[in-house]
Amino acid sequence: MKKALWVIKIGGNVIDNPNQLALFLHDFAQLEGGKILIHGGGKIATQMAAQLGIETQMVNGRRITDGEMLNVVTMVYGGLVNKNIVARLQANGVNAIGMTGADANAIKAVKRPVKEVDFGFVGDLKEDSVNQEILSKLIESGLIPVFSALTHNGHGQLLNTNADTIASALAVGLSSIYETKLIYCFEKNGVLKDVNNDNSVIQNINPSFFEELTKEGIIADGMLPKLQNAFDAISKGVKEVYIGNAAKLSDIHQGDNFGTCLSLN
Amino acid sequence: MKKALWVIKIGGNVIDNPNQLALFLHDFAQLEGGKILIHGGGKIATQMAAQLGIETQMVNGRRITDGEMLNVVTMVYGGLVNKNIVARLQANGVNAIGMTGADANAIKAVKRPVKEVDFGFVGDLKEDSVNQEILSKLIESGLIPVFSALTHNGHGQLLNTNADTIASALAVGLSSIYETKLIYCFEKNGVLKDVNNDNSVIQNINPSFFEELTKEGIIADGMLPKLQNAFDAISKGVKEVYIGNAAKLSDIHQGDNFGTCLSLN
Numbered sequence: 001m002k003k004a005l006w007v008i009k010i011g012g013n014v015i016d017n018p019n020q021l022a023l024f025l026h027d028f029a030q031l032e033g034g035k036i037l038i039h040g041g042g043k044i045a046t047q048m049a050a051q052l053g054i055e056t057q058m059v060n061g062r063r064i065t066d067g068e069m070l071n072v073v074t075m076v077y078g079g080l081v082n083k084n085i086v087a088r089l090q091a092n093g094v095n096a097i098g099m100t101g102a103d104a105n106a107i108k109a110v111k112r113p114v115k116e117v118d119f120g121f122v123g124d125l126k127e128d129s130v131n132q133e134i135l136s137k138l139i140e141s142g143l144i145p146v147f148s149a150l151t152h153n154g155h156g157q158l159l160n161t162n163a164d165t166i167a168s169a170l171a172v173g174l175s176s177i178y179e180t181k182l183i184y185c186f187e188k189n190g191v192l193k194d195v196n197n198d199n200s201v202i203q204n205i206n207p208s209f210f211e212e213l214t215k216e217g218i219i220a221d222g223m224l225p226k227l228q229n230a231f232d233a234i235s236k237g238v239k240e241v242y243i244g245n246a247a248k249l250s251d252i253h254q255g256d257n258f259g260t261c262l263s264l265n
Numbered sequence: 266m267k268k269a270l271w272v273i274k275i276g277g278n279v280i281d282n283p284n285q286l287a288l289f290l291h292d293f294a295q296l297e298g299g300k301i302l303i304h305g306g307g308k309i310a311t312q313m314a315a316q317l318g319i320e321t322q323m324v325n326g327r328r329i330t331d332g333e334m335l336n337v338v339t340m341v342y343g344g345l346v347n348k349n350i351v352a353r354l355q356a357n358g359v360n361a362i363g364m365t366g367a368d369a370n371a372i373k374a375v376k377r378p379v380k381e382v383d384f385g386f387v388g389d390l391k392e393d394s395v396n397q398e399i400l401s402k403l404i405e406s407g408l409i410p411v412f413s414a415l416t417h418n419g420h421g422q423l424l425n426t427n428a429d430t431i432a433s434a435l436a437v438g439l440s441s442i443y444e445t446k447l448i449y450c451f452e453k454n455g456v457l458k459d460v461n462n463d464n465s466v467i468q469n470i471n472p473s474f475f476e477e478l479t480k481e482g483i484i485a486d487g488m489l490p491k492l493q494n495a496f497d498a499i500s501k502g503v504k505e506v507y508i509g510n511a512a513k514l515s516d517i518h519q520g521d522n523f524g525t526c527l528s529l530n
Contacts, residue, residue, distance in 0.1 A: 048340075051316075051317055051318075052316055052317065053316075071345055074344050074345050074348050074349070075313075075340035075341060075344040075345045076340060076344070077344075078343075078344040078345075078347075078348045079339050079340040079341070079342075079343040079344020079345065079347070079348075080336055080339050080340045080343075080344065082343075082344070083339050083343045083344075083365050083367060083368075083415065083423055084339070084423065086365070086367045086368055086417075087367040087417040087421050087422065087423050088421040090367055090370050090417060090419060090421070091419065091420050091421035095369060095370055095399075096367075096368070096369075097362075097364070097368045097369045098363075098364075098365070098367070098368050099362070099363075100348050100351070100363070102348060102351045102352040102355055102361075102363070103348075103351055103361070103362045103363050104360060104361075104362045104408055105355050105360055134360075134406065134407075134408070137406045138406075141399065141402045141403075141406070142399075143369055143399070150348065152351075152352045152355060154355060154356065155356050156352050156353040156355070156356035157352065158348055158349065158352050
């Protein structure tokens with residue numbers, strides 16, 4: 001039987017809130033077995049760019065990563081945020097090792113091709129982007145990789161890469177070695193039946209129920225692509241995907257239901 | 266017989282010069298066997314602090330690392346400089362992994378005690394600061410650790426630590442497992458007989474010759490503590506210490522003399 005591996009992604013809202021981050025890191029530390037953390041960057045990168053007089057380039061409402069912004073992201077995500085999380089996990093007894101995709105050649109990406117928009121130094125992942133061999137060596141050495149949302153192209157160029165995408169690629173890529181469970185932490189308690197009622201969490205969703213919920217319009221807007229990506233990861237080997245509140249991660253190791261669990265069953 | 270391990274430190278002057286850095290990384294890649302790189306930060310941290318309106322605090326001509334400056338150092342050394350070096354080493358075929366002392370709990374320091382001066386978030390190393398076990402696991406996995414000048418105290422606090430000191434501690438700490446050779450790269454060709462003649466490199470210095478050179482005043486000023494520290498590292502197990510020009514690192518793998526070699530013989 002494969003060993004379990006948690007792949008957990010926290011978003012910027014957790015990073016931006018010191019108390020929430022402290023609680024999350026404490027709960028993350030309690031989680032038994034192999035685990036990987038992926039973190040977004042929060043507002044600090046945007047604030048830092050503003051302080052440095054760097055304007056955030058937007059095209060059609062989407063952010064462009066030019067050279068200056070890539071440097072800011074590398075400083076803030078890869079340095080400030082990542083290393084402080086690592087130091088604090090160490091204080092929680094977790095032997096964390098902070099990484100980007102460039103480190104140990106863990107995740108190799110390709111610069112997003114220029115079509116209507118040139119997104120700049122943004123990396124897209126491929127099927128074979130994740131270096132399973134080196135990551136499993138690190139994990140088997142007792143280390144807990146902590147990834148910031150940066151990859152590289154193998155030719156010396158760092159690339160900004162969506163943290164959700166990295167989390168999914170890691171969970172899929174490592175599913176041949178581990179029984180991977182992917183957890184997306186966000187600000188809500190899970191997938192909600194009633195978007196205005198934070199207690200209306202749907203506990204389990206399988207593919208047919210997903211179809212039903214989509215038809216009924218219960219899953220819509222931003223949640224739709226999130227769940228589509230989750231089921232895509234499941235179809236590629238991930239055992240379960242959880243979507244829930246970062247503040248309630250302790251539910252998982254207490255055996256309670258954490259947010260919404262997506263699986264084939 | 267122990268395997269050889271190169272522990273190589275480059276200073277800020279190499280970091281600040283893109284051509285020199287590219288040449289150095291190329292030469293570093295050619296060096297056979299296990300190796301570790303430690304880099305200083307260069308002028309970028311000072312420039313970044315100035316851009317952010319953070320004043321460098323000085324007491325008696327020595328820099329103080331307050332909270333704001335620690336954040337800048339973490340961003341620039343631990344993020345921008347470190348991750349770009351790693352990405353570029355990967356492009357040179359080196360499986361580099363960027364680290365601070367917090368990562369993998371590799372180097373644990375203590376905050377410098379406050380005496381006449383409070384240096385702020387500055388870390389001093391102890392005899393047992395270096396985590397030999399995890400570092401040898403990483404090295405035996407084929408990874409090349411690349412350290413920025415940051416450590417942690419094990420209680421969640423990152424600490425700014427002198428890169429020369431980190432290099433020496435790594436070479437000493439790993440000498441029980443590897444035959445460590447410590448290389449300090451700087452802007453001169455080595456220890457010079459005549460400070461105005463860059464070709465007057467003294468090729469070999471042993472402890473008695475060192476005493477002689479010191480008495481004659483040939484070794485003085487900033488070079489004296491550098492060499493004292495080098496011989497201290499040798500007395501604690503390091504096989505050889507080289508001091509030479511970063512631009513000439515290729516001399517080592519070409520079998521030529523690189524700078525000045527300090528050893529017991």
